Amino acid sequence: MAFNPRKEYEVLYEPIAITDFKDFAEEYIVRPPYQRKTVWSRKKQQALLDSLFRRYYIPRIVIREVRLSEDQTIREVIDGQQRIATVQAFLADELRLPASLGDVNPDLPGKNYSDLPVDIRKFVMKELKYNADLVKGIEDPHSVEHQRTASEIFWRLQQGESLNYMEIAHARLASRVRNFIVKYGDDYDFDYINYRPIDRNPHKHKFFRVYARDNGRMQHLSLLARLLLIEIEGGPTDTTDKAVSELIDRTTAEDGIGNTTYENEKQAKALLKNLNLMYEIFKDDPMVDENYGIKEMKVEYFVISVYLLVRHLAQYYVLDDKEKALVYEFVLAFHKRWNKPREQDTDILVFSDNRQQSKAETETRDRIMRQLFFEYARDENHAILVKDSRRAFNEAERIVIYRRYNGLCQQCLAEGKPEVEAQVSWSEFEADHVLPHSKGGQTDVENGQVLCRLHNKLKSNTI
Template sequence: MAFNPKSEYTIVPKEFGIKDFFDYQEDFVTRPPYQRKVVWSKKKKQALMDSLFRRYYVPKLVLREIRLSETSTLNEVIDGQQRITAVQDFFAGKYPLPKSLEDLDSSLPGKFYNDLDSHVRKFINKSLKYQADIIKDIEEPQNVSHQIIATEIFWRLQQGESLNYMEVAHAQLSSLTRNFIVKYADDQGFDYENYTPIDFNGSKHKFFELLSVDNNRMKHLQFMARFLMIEQGGGYADLSDRKIEDFINQNKVPDGIGNLSFEETKEAKVVLSTLNTFYEIFKSDPMLDENSGIKELSVEYFIISVYILIRHLNRFYVIDESAQENIRNFVYQFHERWKNYDEALDTDLMSFSNHRQQGERELEVRDIIIRQAFFDYLLKANLSILAKDTKRHFSEAERITIFRRDKGYCQQCLREGKPDHEARVSWSKYQADHVVPHAKGGETTIDNGELLCAYHNQSKGARI
């Protein structure tokens, strides 16, 4: 008996005139929910037109038949989105024929479709074709297994393409974190009920309007993924590209397609709250308009550092209008200092810059530096920020100074003779306490404070 597993779908070859994609655009879903938006340049589109005119080989399109009802179908473009939109744009008059066609006919270069002689338009309309493979039998748009197969086909076809890791993650439709990220960070949406792409995403968070970072290669989605990972890690996390892919893949579930339930998680709510505060702080910047973000918010590791600072302040302090102004002015001042620091004189900013990678330790180092700089800024300017928990004995600035003075080591662990690697306390888990207890007259000063690990602070019974 021959080994012959049953195919999950059938393939039917078909030929399309390229003008069909313009005349019947409503029949083609050029951007399925698992694909990125079009990124081809005019030069690349013109090169395709050159190939079509010369009858050079153009790879087959891969289309999936989608059945909306008993009497209507659509063609979903699994592979060939850019080839289709390139010819649609040509017929729409968005770019002219390339100079490279001059050897075929000197009248062709620079001509838009509507400017061409009728015999050339007839040649284009009747002679220029795309070959396609139509995938059938996985046609139900709400069928999870059908969507997964289509996504898997897309992914396998893109193995030789220059997709970045975020674009790969974007194709994981059944991931709950992917769906949350796409809803709040993508430029476009998708209507699953009518199975059609939406060119505008009204749910995109206004925070992204602040950034002087475009979203051409899903950079905004990358930021949102990293913010979620920071929250999941309790403040710091390894934000490397591979970890983002893992984060998306680990949250895939059988009923994940179109599922937005991740919004109800604590991590999602805290991230949205932090982004709301971030936006409120900077929304009045006069530099902002529909085409421009804030120039100080253009470098990824600087933006992430400011986000972590605001995340902390949002958790523990009252962010009223006065606090918003102080935070905003500090960020501008810190950015100016960062861009112009003297390596010989400003070792903090040198360390900040040298720890620009997105590892967990690098985030912690940058956070310590920017947080201390913020409270130093308040102190020097005779400003203050109201803590939500007024029972804190040591101020934030004092806690930072104590941590850095004690170099991140639990002082009681060192007194007990423990090695450095056991005495080491991360910034996120460190606790400050009085050397001479407050109940015995000890003052709440830096000189009377020390760094303790959670175990020794709780043992002492004086946790703050």
């Protein structure tokens, strides 16, 4: 009996004219959802054009056939993104031929495609081809197994490349956490229904307008994942690369591809809420524009420490505009002190020495930054109001509040509704803080009112 393992897919050889990538561009998915978008340098692009015109060997591109319906397929580029992007740029007159081709033909150097003589353009159309391996048999875009196999082929073809842990984790398409951080941290989006890449991500969180680190190696996704671990654990924790990878792997689901429901989880909501607050604190810095954030908000472990401080303050203290301004000024002052530490500045030296992402070192940085913030507030004569530690009204208080207002929603009455429409049953009413808890409102009957569920929800969304 012969050893003969079953093949997971079939590979067929096919030469493809480079002009196909322009003339039939809609048939090719050049950036699949498991790949990051990369851009070759102009020098590297022109070197490829030189090789094409000289008929030098160029490695095969790898393409997967993806079936969209019973009668429609599309071609997904597993390997060859930049080789295809280069010829597309050349054929669109966005890339000139290199000077190095002068010894091949004096009409070539510096020319756009449309400027070439007709005989050379005919040569390009008829003779210049990429050799391709066409992968068939893993064609279902909604199959976790098929997508896993496609991404596995991609990884193995990238062995000569230096992929970081997040670039590898990015290919875990069935992970709900992966989908969450991609939705709010990536520069690009992907339409799984029509199976098309989208070159702009409308969901990207506005916090990244103030974060000065670029996303070339998925650093924005990395930061989101580390902050999510903090929210899951409720404070400083192990946020190493390994911890992030394990989190992404353990949230893989059978229906995970294109699944963005993780954003409804408590910890995900908390993360987005705290990032909103971070943005509010730093958005008006004059350094912020559409291309760059604040230079003080660039080093990841420093930003994580700032996040922990803001998270703590939001949880236990009232943060109005004056407090937000205080946090902003403190962060700039801390950064200046941290950037040029003095030998006797023990706190800053210890902060710098604990730059790794382990729980112990994260806790140390958090303790130091929090301590120095309250010293800064004291020196600025700024008293910060502590929130009432008790958020919910107890049963006795709920009864008093309901009886006091005769079960009438106060917001419904304020909108001019008659009492019969403002009436809320005991089982449906919400005991609400008149002065919001987040603004320092106390949880006692004097600060309580009756609201219907709709108005309580609307008020919560506004605060």
